[in-house]
Amino acid sequence: MDHQVKEYFDYALQLVKEAGKVLLTAKDYEVESKSDVYDLVTVYDRKIEEVLVKKLKDKWPDHRFIGEEESEVSGIPDLTDEPTWIIDPIDGTANFIRQLRMSAVSVGLVIRKQQTLGIVFNPFTDECYTAVKGHGAFLNGERIYTNGETDITKSIFAYELSLARNPKYLDLYMYRLKHLMKIITGIRSLGTAVMSACYVADGRLDAYQCDGLYPWDIAAAGLIVTEAGGKEFDLMDPNFLVAASKALADEYLIHEKKADEERINAKNIKAIFD
Incomplete structure (x- = not known):
């Protein structure tokens, strides 16, 4: 694995795990609706995105970002060749609100318009999926594969x-x-x-x-x-x-x-x- 990509991956994984711990302690939050009635947001969506973006910006100030809550305000920018972090602070917010254990923090990195690394962490089930381009996919550190179904x-x-x-x-x-x-x-x-x-x-x-x-x-x-x-x-x-x-x-x-x-x-x- 490229040394720089490994540095990106190790740091992002640490941040995603920290964000997951925040979700586990969440309580007493207000729920807002976005443009569609089924599209919900909590203070934790915004809080986690802000923390992830801030810490990644502090570490790599020249990187670009695409985040769910930020894009609600400024729109979705086009991809460039610059390293771009794409963040979903809570995917499955409606599940999170109802305490269904099917929500996750998601962070991806795109470099030269190519997906380079991905981290998805569901803290409620302790499932952490990771991948780096060209190096396979993993669940909690164990290599995983699709079942290969064709029918x-x-x-x-x-x-x-x-x-x-x-x-x-x-x-x-x-x-x-x-x-x-x-x-x-x-x-x-x-x-x-x-x-x-x-x-x-x-x-x-x-x-x-x-x-x-x-x-x-x-x-x-x-x-x-x-x-x-x-x-x-x-x-x-x-x-x-x-x-x-x-x-x-x-x-x-x-x-x-x-x-x-x-x-x-x-x-x-x-x-x-x-």
């Missing part, structure tokens, strides 16, 4: 169903589910993008998809999946699919394309008669 009929699929509350995604989800539920083994909805993707990385799930994601939702976990042998898509693309193998990802895309075409045709027919 969609045997697959367990995770989909963020709560986003169907948004009219933008409702029809999209319904048409895709109508097609997929006929052929897959089962479906799960965990309420956290980073943990869902990490469970693909360690073989508990076969595929995970979410539409309308942001870079911080997947910057760390996407690298963890690929380093575990899986398939993932463009970091800056909000419509995201990870799978245990490229063959399985291709199978999902074939069926979803059929569903999307059916949805578009139905809309066109409705427009003709309206």
Whole structure:
């Protein structure tokens, strides 16, 4: 491993572990809603992001940052060749608020527009997923791999169903589910993008998809999946699919394309008669 990347990784891992300890002691917090009713934020989201960004800036003042709470105010900047930390202080805030043990701190580093390291830590279950590009994926220090599933009929699929509350995604989800539920083994909805993707990385799930994601939702976990042998898509693309193998990802895309075409045709027919 490159000495500089190792320094980045070791320092970030320490900070993420410290942030996780803060979550374990959290109590008496107010909850706010962002632009969407299901998109929630607590003082701990902001507190953890501020601490992570401040300490990383103090260590490397020339680095750039993309964070969930900061981007709510200033927008999402474009990636450059400069080292860029992409941070989600609490992925799965709604789970955190309800004391469901499925939330995580996520930190990724992109250098020259390439995902270089990723750390995802769920302090409630003591699961720490890590990856450095070219050096594999790990859970609590043990090497992990996807299960390599290629047959969609045997697959367990995770989909963020709560986003169907948004009219933008409702029809999209319904048409895709109508097609997929006929052929897959089962479906799960965990309420956290980073943990869902990490469970693909360690073989508990076969595929995970979410539409309308942001870079911080997947910057760390996407690298963890690929380093575990899986398939993932463009970091800056909000419509995201990870799978245990490229063959399985291709199978999902074939069926979803059929569903999307059916949805578009139905809309066109409705427009003709309206």
